[in-house]
Amino acid sequence: MAQRGQAWTVFVLVVAATAAVGTRQNPRGTTPPGGETFASRVVATNLGNPWEVTWGPDGHLWITERTAFRVTRVNPADGTRQVALTLGDVYQTSVQDGLMGMALHPDLLKSRGRDWVYLVSTYDADAGSGVTRRLQVRRYTYDAAAQTLGSPHTVIDNLPAHDDHGGGRILVGPDGKLYLSRGDQGSNWLANYCNAIHSQDLPTAAQIAARDWTTYQGKILRLELDGTIPADNPAINGVRSHIHSYGLRNTQGLVFAPSGLLYGAEHGPSTDDEIDLLQAGKNYGWPHVAGHNDDRSYAYANWSASTTPCATLKFNSLAPPPSVPQTKESAWTHPDFVPPMTTLFSAPAGYDLGKLGSTTIGPGSIDYYDSAAIPGWRASLLVTGMRTGAIYRVPLAADGRSVSGPTLLYFKQNDRYRDTAIAPDGRRIYAVIDNAGSVLDAAWQRVEVLAHPGALVEFTYTAKP
Ligand SMILES: [Ca+2]
């Protein structure tokens, strides 16, 4: 009898849980966990807001420290570290600026005379007492004997920057070009709600000739290694510039698959974090569309166009006053619009964002898993959820252009995972963690104390369950 009673109880709970999924439960809180088991270990602590972690050809983890302005190499075997560089001219005041992206040239330590490392940082371009925020990319040369980076060379500078939504991820692509993500500067949002979004703006030929990069907001840029505009960049509206793709909010994850496909992970507003297949010349919809063009849980409210002065209004993204013009997603069309490959996560129909909360995970990065070491993982994307304290695995279809199954949740703990690196053996996954900020705990309650602030952690695959 007791056994039958238990079974019946379980059945009732399953029915209740199924009924709750949909409009009354936050989809990010119902993500199924992956079944594999991992051993975890803290490799290093006391990093200064580590932002990029990359597996280097020397078997070390190369890390940028956003607020300490350092590039640090950590030996994963014993956690020992060397500071390769400390930048002296970084301007950093917020949680979205400082020393951010880093890309290692594929010829690094290959004795080809290209021991190059590319760094993205914010700086103050005002020589006087004011502040003019800008972003630059510099190339450094690695001296393997001294274990230091030197000989700085500016690739591009004077890129627009602000205190929010800074993008900042950089890659050297398989085509030997630099790919750099730029956010929308947090415009039309929180403290910057009266600033207009420029993600749809495209440069004129005169602007490009004058090296005026004002429109490079909410874009993916594609540069030659020397900073010039590649001859095969798309001519958008008849103008060839550094712009590879546009209509983006804040892409902080950027990765190439071995197939050559480029994936971006970008932060949605209160819903619709996106994974985009980034293609030359394409428009990803922001701010007219968040996620898919489906009029669900998002309409573009342009605070800067308010008929009463914006500065007199109190910002509320879910309930703009009548003076703020609002446009339904479906009112906007564009011939080059590309919807996301998938979203993580979208509010379901009828979901009340005000009552049930944002469905965003805070995607800090994206990585491509291409190993047989963990059964079933080959051809998966790994996306860090900073707000949710988890790393997500998104399995891809054979052609890499769609997902092949549900997103799975791993490594949930009270940590804001900023970025990942995958060891060449495929068994070890490394992650760096912010020093501070809020995260959702195991009960999906917001907490402000992180378990491993400023740490580099390692997860080693142990077994299938
Ligand atoms: Ca990385």
Ligand SMILES: [Ca+2]
């Ligand atoms: Ca989009």
Ligand SMILES: [Ca+2]
């Ligand atoms: Ca939408």
